[in-house]
Amino acid sequence: MVSSIIAHPPLSPIDAADLSPFYERWYELMLLIRKFEDKAAQLYGQQKIRGFCHLYTGQEACIAGAVTALRQGDKYITAYRDHAHPIALGTNPDHVMAELYGKATGVSKGYGGSMHLFDKARHFLGGHGIVGGHVPLGVGVAFAEQYKQTGNLCITFMGDGAVRQGAVHEAFNLAMLYKLPIIFVIENNGYAMGTSVERSSNVTELYRLGSSYAMDAERIDGFCVESVHRAVERAAVKARKGIPSLLEFVTYRYRGHSMSDPAAYRTKEEVESYKEQDPILKLKALILNKQGIDAAALETIDRKVKDQVAQAVAFAEASSFPDPATVYHYVYKQTDYPFLQH
Numbered sequence: 001m002v003s004s005i006i007a008h009p010p011l012s013p014i015d016a017a018d019l020s021p022f023y024e025r026w027y028e029l030m031l032l033i034r035k036f037e038d039k040a041a042q043l044y045g046q047q048k049i050r051g052f053c054h055l056y057t058g059q060e061a062c063i064a065g066a067v068t069a070l071r072q073g074d075k076y077i078t079a080y081r082d083h084a085h086p087i088a089l090g091t092n093p094d095h096v097m098a099e100l101y102g103k104a105t106g107v108s109k110g111y112g113g114s115m116h117l118f119d120k121a122r123h124f125l126g127g128h129g130i131v132g133g134h135v136p137l138g139v140g141v142a143f144a145e146q147y148k149q150t151g152n153l154c155i156t157f158m159g160d161g162a163v164r165q166g167a168v169h170e171a172f173n174l175a176m177l178y179k180l181p182i183i184f185v186i187e188n189n190g191y192a193m194g195t196s197v198e199r200s201s202n203v204t205e206l207y208r209l210g211s212s213y214a215m216d217a218e219r220i221d222g223f224c225v226e227s228v229h230r231a232v233e234r235a236a237v238k239a240r241k242g243i244p245s246l247l248e249f250v251t252y253r254y255r256g257h258s259m260s261d262p263a264a265y266r267t268k269e270e271v272e273s274y275k276e277q278d279p280i281l282k283l284k285a286l287i288l289n290k291q292g293i294d295a296a297a298l299e300t301i302d303r304k305v306k307d308q309v310a311q312a313v314a315f316a317e318a319s320s321f322p323d324p325a326t327v328y329h330y331v332y333k334q335t336d337y338p339f340l341q342h
């Protein structure tokens, strides 16, 4: 079971801002991610989508709150649970779904699949399958932004399991040493495959790991999109001044680790207890109660999202697989690289 959330630091002027103008946008985005993932699960069952497939259901608030707190030009990098991040950045869900199908119209031209989405135009730099392996890459991206004096930052997402990789700690150290514009985010969903945080880590409040590097660190309710937004906004102000942060979002994944995981290591009661605090339902209640928006307006959004997902599936279905003759393309930039047939 994920342990409780710590108290937030005192309110800053940023924290005091009214975030209700974001409510409908968050609702639409989080619902789109939820419905997209539910459809992906169904399609996986039909063997339309094959290979590895890790769904984000339950964790929607983590990316939704982050994108509204950052600005155009900021870079995003994450692990293999990556469908939601490009969608949140504006990648057309058609091209995300097509990639899950392995079709040539996918964001990675059908060569990447679920774990290797990439959309440079929207500053989404993957989609990486090696646990923790992309965290040093995030540091490299932040270094490039600093070197080129762009004013942009790199937000680097990772799982609770990833923080136990040595490379992550080298990355934390370098980020502090070089004063990089970076925000590290641990999406702590309580488990790394079937292993709970308690079974693999002596320190279970993972934000505390930041203190070894004198890095500012906070633990945030990852089911609350407003808390996520405010935390990322605070961290972004610091990152742009060369002060890295470590944010731990306490969240939960409703489904198994991947589509091939029956999730027998946790009880139904545990899963249900998290679903009762569902981030989308929480936000819906806020919208209905606080803003006086009626349920009919939200139903219009529900229908729009349903149509978007259906359209994404139709697009993926109608697309072609890549030409097998191009199988060695995009492996190495150097066209005459030895050992590869062309």
Ligand SMILES: Cc1ncc(C[n+]2csc(CCOP(=O)(O)OP(=O)(O)O)c2C)c(N)n1
Pocket (backbone or CB within 6 Å): 081, 129, 130, 131, 132, 158, 159, 160, 161, 162, 163, 189, 191, 192, 193, 257
């Ligand atoms: C270096 C490495 N070791 C092991 C694996 C196998 N593996 C894939 S996902 C995973 C669990 C990672 O969990 P976490 O970081 O908490 O991310 P989550 O799946 O919960 O999003 C493991 C061990 C891998 N991909 N890479």
Ligand SMILES: [Mg+2]
Pocket (backbone or CB within 6 Å): 159, 160, 161, 187, 188, 189, 190, 191, 192, 193
């Ligand atoms: Mg995890």
